Amino acid sequence: xxxxAQVQKNHHSGEKELYLLAYQKADNLxxxxxxxxxxxxxxxxxxxxxxxxxxxxxxxxxLTLGNAKNWVLELVKQYLSYPTITPDWVEKEMARxxxxxxEITAKSLDxxxxxxxxxxxxxxxQALESQLKKEQLKLGKxxxxxxxxxxxxxxxxxxxxxxxxxT
Numbered sequence: 001x002x003x004x005a006q007v008q009k010n011h012h013s014g015e016k017e018l019y020l021l022a023y024q025k026a027d028n029l030x031x032x033x034x035x036x037x038x039x040x041x042x043x044x045x046x047x048x049x050x051x052x053x054x055x056x057x058x059x060x061x062x063l064t065l066g067n068a069k070n071w072v073l074e075l076v077k078q079y080l081s082y083p084t085i086t087p088d089w090v091e092k093e094m095a096r097x098x099x100x101x102x103e104i105t106a107k108s109l110d111x112x113x114x115x116x117x118x119x120x121x122x123x124x125x126q127a128l129e130s131q132l133k134k135e136q137l138k139l140g141k142x143x144x145x146x147x148x149x150x151x152x153x154x155x156x157x158x159x160x161x162x163x164x165x166x167t
Contacts, residue, residue, distance in 0.1 A: 003054050004030070004068060007046045008037065016043045018054060040065070 005018040020036045038060050046052060051068035 001056055003033070003056060004071075005052050005054050007043050007048055007050045007052060009048050010037075010039075015039060016046070016048065018043065018052065021051075038062075 002024040003020050004022045005020050007016055008019045010017050017037045017039050020033050020038065022030045023033045025031050040062055042062055042065050043052070046067070051072065053066050053068045053071050054062055055064040057063045
């Protein structure tokens, strides 16, 4: 991770150390870090108070170390040399915001459409379930009727067999 740091002298040991000031979160996005110092043998070339750019690896080992002068000058050129909020910049930002608004509106409309489709499908499923229950009730009644008729037929057959045996 890339840090902006200041070379300082440890009051107890007299050794130079790096006082981490800020770190890079993403391209052109930095955040002030919580105060932290790390010991570094490579900073003997730098005077106390110098600003440096340092790349730290895991376990805070120093991967690269350099003077921050050119980095700071580049920031001044890029962001502080001329007005950054120009009419052209405002137009571009307004266009970008409008495009984002349109995308959000389109997504909102799509979500509303999907929600309506789901609600319609839910209603159709409920109607089919209701119809299925009615059909099951009809089938149940029809089965009872058929069972009753079968029993009646069986009873008539038994009666007919009895009458035939008597004659």
